[in-house]
Amino acid sequence: QAQQAQQAQQAQQAQQxxxxxxxxxxxxxxxxxxxxxxxxxxxVREEEEKRKKHREEMLRQNRExxxxxxxxxxxxxxxxxxxxxxxxxxxKVRLATPQNFDELKKEVDDILTAELAKCGxxxxxxxxxxxxxxxxxxxxxxEMQKEQARKLxxxxxxxxxxxxxxxxxxxxxxxxxxVEVPVAAIGAVLGRGGNTLKRLIAATGCPIDVPQxxxxxxNGLVSISLGGKAKQRRVAKEAIHLIVDGxxxxxxxxxxxxxxxxxxxxxxxxxxxxxxxxxxxxxxxxGLKVQLTRTSVRLLPKEGGPALDDASEERKACTELIEGIxxxxxxxxxxxxDAKGEHEPTNERxxxxxxxxxxxxxxxxxxxxxxxxxxxxxxxxxxxAARDAAAILWARFVQGKATAAIIQVKGRIQAMSELMSKDFxxxxxxxxxxxxxxxxxxxxxxxxxxxxxxxxxxxRKTVCEMLQFYLAEDFLLLEGLTKEGLQQLTEDPELRTIxxxxxxxxxxxxxxxxxxxxxxxxxxxAAAARxxxxxxxxxxxVSAEAVAAEAAAEAAAxxxxxxxxxxxxxxEAAAxxxAAGTKGxxxxxxx
Numbered sequence: 001q002a003q004q005a006q007q008a009q010q011a012q013q014a015q016q017x018x019x020x021x022x023x024x025x026x027x028x029x030x031x032x033x034x035x036x037x038x039x040x041x042x043x044v045r046e047e048e049e050k051r052k053k054h055r056e057e058m059l060r061q062n063r064e065x066x067x068x069x070x071x072x073x074x075x076x077x078x079x080x081x082x083x084x085x086x087x088x089x090x091x092k093v094r095l096a097t098p099q100n101f102d103e104l105k106k107e108v109d110d111i112l113t114a115e116l117a118k119c120g121x122x123x124x125x126x127x128x129x130x131x132x133x134x135x136x137x138x139x140x141x142x143e144m145q146k147e148q149a150r151k152l153x154x155x156x157x158x159x160x161x162x163x164x165x166x167x168x169x170x171x172x173x174x175x176x177x178x179v180e181v182p183v184a185a186i187g188a189v190l191g192r193g194g195n196t197l198k199r200l201i202a203a204t205g206c207p208i209d210v211p212q213x214x215x216x217x218x219n220g221l222v223s224i225s226l227g228g229k230a231k232q233r234r235v236a237k238e239a240i241h242l243i244v245d246g247x248x249x250x251x252x253x254x255x256x257x258x259x260x261x262x263x264x265x266x267x268x269x270x271x272x273x274x275x276x277x278x279x280x281x282x283x284x285x286x287g288l289k290v291q292l293t294r295t296s297v298r299l300l301p302k303e304g305g306p307a308l309d310d311a312s313e314e315r316k317a318c319t320e321l322i323e324g325i326x327x328x329x330x331x332x333x334x335x336x337x338d339a340k341g342e343h344e345p346t347n348e349r350x351x352x353x354x355x356x357x358x359x360x361x362x363x364x365x366x367x368x369x370x371x372x373x374x375x376x377x378x379x380x381x382x383x384x385a386a387r388d389a390a391a392i393l394w395a396r397f398v399q400g401k402a403t404a405a406i407i408q409v410k411g412r413i414q415a416m417s418e419l420m421s422k423d424f425x426x427x428x429x430x431x432x433x434x435x436x437x438x439x440x441x442x443x444x445x446x447x448x449x450x451x452x453x454x455x456x457x458x459x460r461k462t463v464c465e466m467l468q469f470y471l472a473e474d475f476l477l478l479e480g481l482t483k484e485g486l487q488q489l490t491e492d493p494e495l496r497t498i499x500x501x502x503x504x505x506x507x508x509x510x511x512x513x514x515x516x517x518x519x520x521x522x523x524x525x526a527a528a529a530r531x532x533x534x535x536x537x538x539x540x541x542v543s544a545e546a547v548a549a550e551a552a553a554e555a556a557a558x559x560x561x562x563x564x565x566x567x568x569x570x571x572e573a574a575a576x577x578x579a580a581g582t583k584g585x586x587x588x589x590x591x
Contacts, residue, residue, distance in 0.1 A: 079123055082115035084418050086127055090134045091414050094141075094443065098149070101142045105135060141383070148327050155323060162241060175230035179237045180221040185244040186210065189224070196243065203253045204228075206236035246295045260288075260299040260315060262322040266329055270364055270380040275329040277362045281500050282325070284493035286318055297322050328382070335379040335390040339367070339397035345375045353396050354389050356407045356507035356516070357445065359490075360499065361385035365393065388445045395449040402453040404460035406446045406467070407505050409518045409526075412474055413441060413467075424470055428463075435459040444505075464516070474526075476517040478533055488536055489515055495532045501525030506533075 089111045093104040112131055181189060190197050190210060201208050207227035224240065226233040239252040242261060251261045266272050272292065279290045279297065291298040299318055339345035350365045357363040363381035377397065379390050388405070396403045416424060428439050437450030437459045446463060450456045467475040481489070489495060490508055499506040504525035505518040517533055519526025 080422075084421075086111050086115050086131065088418075090131055091411065093138045094134050095411065096138045096142060098142050098146050101138060105138075108135060144331060144383070148331055151330075152323060152327055159319065162238065175233035176226060176237055177233065178223045178225050179240055180223050181240060181244050183220055183222055186222055188243055189240060200236065200239055200243070200252060203256055204232055204236040204239055206232035208236055208240075250293070251296050251298065254291075254298050254300060258301060260318055260322070262297045262299075262319060262326065263295060264292075264297055264326045264329070265295065266326070270334070270378070271329045271332055274332060274362050274364060274380065275325065278325050278328065278500075279322075281493065281497040282321065284497045286321075288318070297326065331383070332380055333383045333386045335386050337377045337379065337390050337393045337398065339375045339377050339393065340400070341370055341373045341375050343397045343400050345377055345393075345397040350377065350393065350397075352511065353392055353403055354405070355509065356405045357381070357385050357389050357392075359507040360407050360505050361444070363389045365389060384442065384444055388442050388447065391440070392447050392449075395447075399449070401449040401451060402456040404448045404456050406448075406460060406463055407444060407507050407516065407518060408446065408467075409474065409503055409505050409520075411443050412471065412518070413446070414443065416470070420470060424466065427466055431459055431462055431466075435462075439463070473521050474518060476521075476530060476533075477514060478517070479512070479514040481513045481515060483513070485536065486510065486513055486515070489533065492532065492536065495529065495536075498525055498529045498532060504529050 086108075089104070089108045093101070093108050096104045108131055112128065115127075188196070189200075191199075197208060197210060205228060209225040209227070211222065211224075226236050228236075235256060239255065242251055242255065242263075245263050246265055255261050264275065266275060272294075275297075276292050279292060282288075282299075283290050286299065287302065288299045289302050291300065299322065345367050347365075347367055350367060351358065354363055354365055358365075361382050363379065363385050365377055365379045368376040368378060375397075377393055379386050379393065381389060392403050392405055395401045413424070414421075431437070432439055435450065435455040435458055436452070437448050437456055439446060439448050439459070448456050448459050448463065450459065464475070464477050468477060486508060495506060498504055501519075501524075503519050503523045506529055507516045508514070509516065515533060517526070517529050519529065521527050521530060
């Protein structure tokens with residue numbers, strides 16, 4: 001029993017020790033669990049603190065980047081404003097006249113002084129070089145205008161002198177009994193074997209006596225005696241002056257029949273060809289028959305028509321018109337491009353490349369005889385148009401690129417508002433990147449150059465669409481012309497006369513069978529050109545699809561303007577209107 005009691009007591013003690021051990025073990029586990037929880041919480045807090053610091057650092061960096069970007073944008077905006085204001089002044093000085101050139105040049109200098117400091121060094125150098133280039137161009141243009149004005153004034157004074165003398169003779173019953181001519185002109189008056197003198201006598205009915213000797217005189221003049229009636233003597237005097245000025249006996253005969261004779265003295269086959277092209281519109285404009293001879297321009301009354309009266313205002317206006325055209329022919333510039341023979345610079349391909357410039361400005365370009373692998377191309381035309389043509393030919397036949405040209409009324413694109421100009425330039429740059437082409441602007445032309453023919457054609461089409469969107473009132477593309485319709489438009493004298501107006505330009509694309517009309521439609525010339533094109537379209541010269549497309553384009557332009565006023569995005573308004581225009585009338589599409 002004692003042993004059993006002892007064993008029971010030992011068992012009870014062991015049981016108690018086990019319970020104590022378990023309690024201690026449980027407490028240790030609980031303490032370890034709490035410690036681990038605290039460590040985990042501490043780790044979470046540390047990670048949260050790290051994330052918070054990281055977010056704050058990122059926010060700080062973003063704020064700094066945003067401030068830096070804002071600063072750069074502000075500097076860029078200032079530079080763009082400086083560039084825009086300076087280029088606007090530069091464009092103005094390009095159109096300077098002798099009267100305002102100094103004033104506009106001073107304005108450019110003042111703007112450069114004020115604005116160059118706002119540009120970076122590279123932009124400032126480019127802008128300064130551009131300004132110098134355009135000012136030099138304007139200076140040359142002004143000098144050319146002054147020289148042309150001096151020539152025209154000299155010619156006007158000479159013509160006025162002749163007319164004054166003729167009026168005095170008509171009022172005075174006594175006509176001159178003799179006329180003095182320079183010694184050097186005696187040979188021209190006599191002609192070979194006296195033939196010219198005989199024709200003068202026959203044409204005027206006036207006895208003319210040229211002294212056979214005694215030509216040496218202190219003043220270098222020889223007196224030619226005139227006989228017959230007063231009217232005959234007056235006519236003979238004018239005829240002799242005409243011969244001395246470079247005319248011929250045929251001019252004298254035409255003058256006696258009532259023709260207007262204007263000596264041109266061009267003396268250059270290419271300039272004469274351009275002059276003949278330019279005079280075609282004069283026949284339609286004046287209703288007179290125009291003849292171009294080696295030395296003069298004759299305006300004769302058409303068969304059965306009345307002759308121009310010597311003292312009429314119409315005769316004076318015709319004289320000034322012809323003298324102005326002759327002055328333009330004398331002011332043509334001749335340029336040369338050394339093309340590479342491997343690019344096949346034939347006259348047909350040259351004409352295809354310069355079609356719009358030939359249509360509007362009469363630019364002439366011809367390939368000469370090859371020299372080794374070089375084919376010289378001579379370009380003749382008005383200064384700015386000739387330079388554009390030479391640049392296009394250089395890209396086409398020297399660099400081997402595909403090209404396309406789009407004409408405009410002088411300076412119309414450059415006259416865009418500042419905001420519109422920025423958007424237009426941005427779109428042009430995007431188009432250059434997309435089609436991998438280069439687009440160059442001048443006062444008269446936009447021309448495109450690139451390595452791929454299809455890309456250049458697509459870029460040209462896109463630029464035409466852009467111009468019709470940005471300046472819907474100024475540009476019209478009529479596509480889908482039939483071959484007969486295109487020929488009819490090309491040869492139409494009324495349309496070519498209208499296109500001579502400075503506020504209108506018309507060109508034809510034979511390859512694409514389209515007509516391109518430029519000019520503010522509210523101005524008389526551009527409106528007349530559009531009406532003439534549409535009138536010829538109604539006679540069957542244009543396909544029905546082209547008329548529908550033109551209607552849709554016009555509706556899109558009208559609706560874009562109306563949509564802008566109503567708060568509708570231009571692209572949405574234009575798309576809706578164009579779709580409506582293909583299904584119904586222009587009025588419905590615009591609505």
